[in-house]
Amino acid sequence: MNEIEKPKDRGHLRQVLGKEYFILKRRYHWLFTDRTYAKTTTNEGHEHSVFYHKSLVLRPLKDVDMYLQENKRTNLSIAIKHLHEIEIKPNEHFSLWKLVGRPTKRKGYLEGLVLKSGAIDRDIGGGLCQLGNLLFWIFAHSPLTITERYRHGFDVFPDVNRKVPFGAGATLSYNYIDLQVKNETKHSFVIKLWLDKTHLNGELFSNTKIKESYKVVERNHQIKQQSWGGYSRHNQIVKITNTGETETASIIVENHAIMMYNPFLQNKEE
Secondary structure, eight states: OOOOOOOOOOOHHHHHHHHHHHHHHHHHHHHHOOOOBOOOBOSSSOOEEEEEEEEESOOOOTTOOHHHHHHHHHHHHHHHTTTTTEEEOTTOEEEHHHHHOOOOGGGTOOEEEEEETTEEEEEETTTTHHHHHHHHHHHHTSSOEEEEOOOOSEEOSOOSSOOSOTTOSOOOBTTTBOOEEEOOSSSOEEEEEEEOSSEEEEEEEESSOOOOEEEEEEEEEEEEEOTTSOEEEEEEEEEEEEOSSOEEEEEEEEEEEEESSOHHHHHHHO
16 A cells, blocks of 8 residues: 555656657647636636635755745746636636746746756746645635646655645646646636745635635645655645535545655654
8 A cells, every 4th residue: 555666767858758748738638628718817806715825935945056946936926927817717627837838938937946756956937836836725725626736746855844734735847737626616716826025925716705614634644665665655635615514524635755855864853
């Protein structure tokens, strides 16, 4: 149970060609799908706050140059312009990448932090996973249905001042590793995003008051040593919906990640 294969080294050419194949495959889907994707913006008629969250932008990390964190702020500021005040109407799908588009130098994106096969690297548009994490946490506290989300395959950094449970986020890579939700309600929603001096902020609004309340918790967390010697981390992210009369719990996602540090040595240091 919870067995994870040892990571395989894949050649650079195979990685590049594989990525472009999946990008083309997703573009083909966008062209010929019968789904209706959210694309219009509005700043009117949505006065009821559903959930608000913020996350620190400049977070010092071990062995990571701070200029990559500064560049992340620039990348986030460009990306959120495409998402701010997007309206998600009934039966519409929200796709982060369909709205943001491909991050390129021409669009003003800078080199930022990315993770490749569990290793810290840098690439144009790096740091946008923070946006995916923030939106996932907001959507999880709403009636919207998360239809596409990808977990981080590696746990790179130890828990330091963690505000949300491990794995309660969404990794991103243009355009096939996406975050998508569907509005299966009769309500209409608007997402608002902004940066202040220290944080990335997001808030979801509805055109009518939502009667239910939501809580997201972690369950069945465990750390396991794999047969090949490494450690892995596992949990479930559970959404608890309270109608005022009944309370139901449903698993949103399960996480299975390879740890890039020895958890027991880390505990001793703390």
